[in-house]
Amino acid sequence: MSAPTSTGSRLDRVLERLKLILGDKLLSVVTDKKIVKLSVAPEALVEAAATLKEMGFDHVKGVTGVDLIALKQSERAIELIYHAGSYLDNELAPYIVNLSTKLPRDNPVAPSLVKIWPSADYHERETYEMLGVIFEGHPNLKRLLLPEWWSDIPPLRKDYKPPGRE
Amino acid sequence: MGSLKKIQMTEAEGEEREELYVYDTGEGLVFSYGPQHPGTGHFRLIVRVLGDTVLDVEPDPGFVHRGEEKMCESKTWITNIPHLERPAILDSAGILYPYVLAVEKLMGAEPPARAKYLRALMAELNRIGSHFYYFALYGVFLGLPTPFLWSFGDREFIVDLVQFIGGQRITHSYFVPGGVRNDAPSKVPPRLVQHFRAWYTEATGKRPSESELTDDFRKYVLHVTDFIDSRLDYYWDLMLDNTIFISRTRGVGRLTPEEAASLGAVGVTIRASGIRRDVRVDEPYDAYADVKFDVPVFTEGDGYARAVVAFREMKESLKIIRQLIEGMPDGPFKLKQHPINIRVPAGEAFARSEAAHGEMAYYVRSDGSDKPYRVRILAPSFRNLIVIPYTGRGKRIADIPVIYWSNNYWPVEWDR
Numbered sequence: 001m002s003a004p005t006s007t008g009s010r011l012d013r014v015l016e017r018l019k020l021i022l023g024d025k026l027l028s029v030v031t032d033k034k035i036v037k038l039s040v041a042p043e044a045l046v047e048a049a050a051t052l053k054e055m056g057f058d059h060v061k062g063v064t065g066v067d068l069i070a071l072k073q074s075e076r077a078i079e080l081i082y083h084a085g086s087y088l089d090n091e092l093a094p095y096i097v098n099l100s101t102k103l104p105r106d107n108p109v110a111p112s113l114v115k116i117w118p119s120a121d122y123h124e125r126e127t128y129e130m131l132g133v134i135f136e137g138h139p140n141l142k143r144l145l146l147p148e149w150w151s152d153i154p155p156l157r158k159d160y161k162p163p164g165r166e
Numbered sequence: 167m168g169s170l171k172k173i174q175m176t177e178a179e180g181e182e183r184e185e186l187y188v189y190d191t192g193e194g195l196v197f198s199y200g201p202q203h204p205g206t207g208h209f210r211l212i213v214r215v216l217g218d219t220v221l222d223v224e225p226d227p228g229f230v231h232r233g234e235e236k237m238c239e240s241k242t243w244i245t246n247i248p249h250l251e252r253p254a255i256l257d258s259a260g261i262l263y264p265y266v267l268a269v270e271k272l273m274g275a276e277p278p279a280r281a282k283y284l285r286a287l288m289a290e291l292n293r294i295g296s297h298f299y300y301f302a303l304y305g306v307f308l309g310l311p312t313p314f315l316w317s318f319g320d321r322e323f324i325v326d327l328v329q330f331i332g333g334q335r336i337t338h339s340y341f342v343p344g345g346v347r348n349d350a351p352s353k354v355p356p357r358l359v360q361h362f363r364a365w366y367t368e369a370t371g372k373r374p375s376e377s378e379l380t381d382d383f384r385k386y387v388l389h390v391t392d393f394i395d396s397r398l399d400y401y402w403d404l405m406l407d408n409t410i411f412i413s414r415t416r417g418v419g420r421l422t423p424e425e426a427a428s429l430g431a432v433g434v435t436i437r438a439s440g441i442r443r444d445v446r447v448d449e450p451y452d453a454y455a456d457v458k459f460d461v462p463v464f465t466e467g468d469g470y471a472r473a474v475v476a477f478r479e480m481k482e483s484l485k486i487i488r489q490l491i492e493g494m495p496d497g498p499f500k501l502k503q504h505p506i507n508i509r510v511p512a513g514e515a516f517a518r519s520e521a522a523h524g525e526m527a528y529y530v531r532s533d534g535s536d537k538p539y540r541v542r543i544l545a546p547s548f549r550n551l552i553v554i555p556y557t558g559r560g561k562r563i564a565d566i567p568v569i570y571w572s573n574n575y576w577p578v579e580w581d582r
Contacts, residue, residue: 034449035516059430061518062544064529071533083516083529083544087427087441094449096516098529119430122551130235145228145581155236162236 345500433524
């Protein structure tokens with residue numbers, strides 16, 4: 001990489017580079033204090049993650065799936081969020097990047113980011129069993145916490161009603 | 167691991183042909199480490215060995231999975247607090263902390279100064295209690311039961327303090343959005359002080375006068391920190407300076423800084439691998455901006471370094487508690503008494519804190535109602551889980567307990 005041309009902080013340079021690489025596949029950038037929320041198109045997820053990793057976000061703190069159906073009926077989607085952070089870069093360490101994308105609820109398929117972030121391994125497995133998101137290219141995509149005999153719909157989807165609750 | 171395989175039997179004259187299926191595990195022997203409480207909590211490691219060498223070790227969590235995240239969606243913002251601290255009862259303040267911070271972010275609420283100090287005080291007391299647990303079971307895992315008895319004896323004085331402040335020994339539901347549930351007391355029971363006096367003299371060699379060690383809460387807490395400080399030196403001699411302990415843990419489960427960072431490890435694991443990361447310093451929350459302390463870091467990255475980091479962290483926590491007690495401001499301890507069904511403005515929030523086991527984070531989302539739309543619990547033990555298969559390969563069977571426990575795991579916490 002050539003010498004940085006921007007006078008802004010490290011984080012600004014990361015965001016500039018992301019805008020440059022992803023173009024209009026980077027849907028939105030919202031910065032709220034130490035949290036940066038990036039929304040990307042599903043096909044740009046791998047590129048965005050690789051860029052973040054290259055710029056210093058070396059691990060993920062977790063992977064969250066949110067079933068949006070009860071929030072907005074028209075949006076039949078599952079939001080997938082990677083919470084990325086940095087250990088080795090002192091300037092980026094206080095920041096958390098929430099890299100999010102929306103997957104169709106009927107066929108939620110996302111590329112696995114384990115090759116980029118090995119720390120996402122078990123988190124992706126948990127999102128797979130709890131929300132039914134299929135991670136393509138995951139080395140060992142099988143159940144983690146749920147019992148092997150579980151045959152109901154993924155339990156963190158909004159249409160799953162826990163027995164005895166409702 | 168493995169697949170079902172049919173074995174061809176040689177047929178004896180006149181006998182009925184039998185079909186035999188075995189579970190083919192490939193090279194080596196596969197056995198199950200757990201799940202019936204192999205030390206702490208129910209979990210299982212599927213271990214493949216060849217002789218005494220571990221070829222592969224795979225964690226199999228989920229035996230105590232209770233669906234906390236789903237449960238959060240059917241309870242209100244306030245009634246979620248008691249069950250969210252259950253996954254790690256030994257550190258119930260630490261595991262709940264970021265939930266309260268995240269809800270406050272959504273509400274735009276800022277707790278009063280005294281609440282911030284009380285919260286930090288509670289979190290540090292819980293950290294010491296949790297690290298006592300760590301030493302207790304580290305000893306048991308290695309066949310050294312004395313630290314178990316010592317730790318639980320000394321932890322009682324910490325648990326007593328937690329009880330005076332929060333009303334319960336372990337699961338106190340002390341933190342609420344906008345402050346803490348109740349104020350710290352000004353006095354402790356005089357009978358307890360009398361009981362403590364003898365222990366204090368035995369550990370420190372000092373005889374406090376009647377005016378130095380009274381039933382005044384602040385004075386009592388300061389004396390307890392002195393007492394724990396002196397007691398920790400005994401632990402150093404018993405465990406950390408013990409040749410057998412050192413030979414069992416040194417070089418076991420080693421992680422370089424790059425490996426620890428790429429695996430996203432937390433807590434004592436990264437700090438023993440040379441990464442100086444502690445949320446209390448990186449992104450100070452509540453009263454941590456006002457206190458001074460060191461973040462102990464070692465570069466060996468093995469089971470021994472992790473134990474020493476935990477030991478030094480306890481000393482640092484004692485330093486923090488003294489500063490919090492001396493600098494504790496007066497004033498209200500919460501913004502207002504919330505009704506049990508408060509409505510939280512719609513939006514999303516991410517908050518993190520440093521729990522005893524490592525970095526603890528919550529992602530919460532609200533649709534504006536009295537119940538959360540989604541609560542994601544990012545527990546430190548879960549993030550450290552990946553360290554077991556990574557560091558276990560090529561080690562010996564007797565190293566598995568060290569690899570497992572040195573990372574400060576808690577099975578109920580990763581299962582949630």
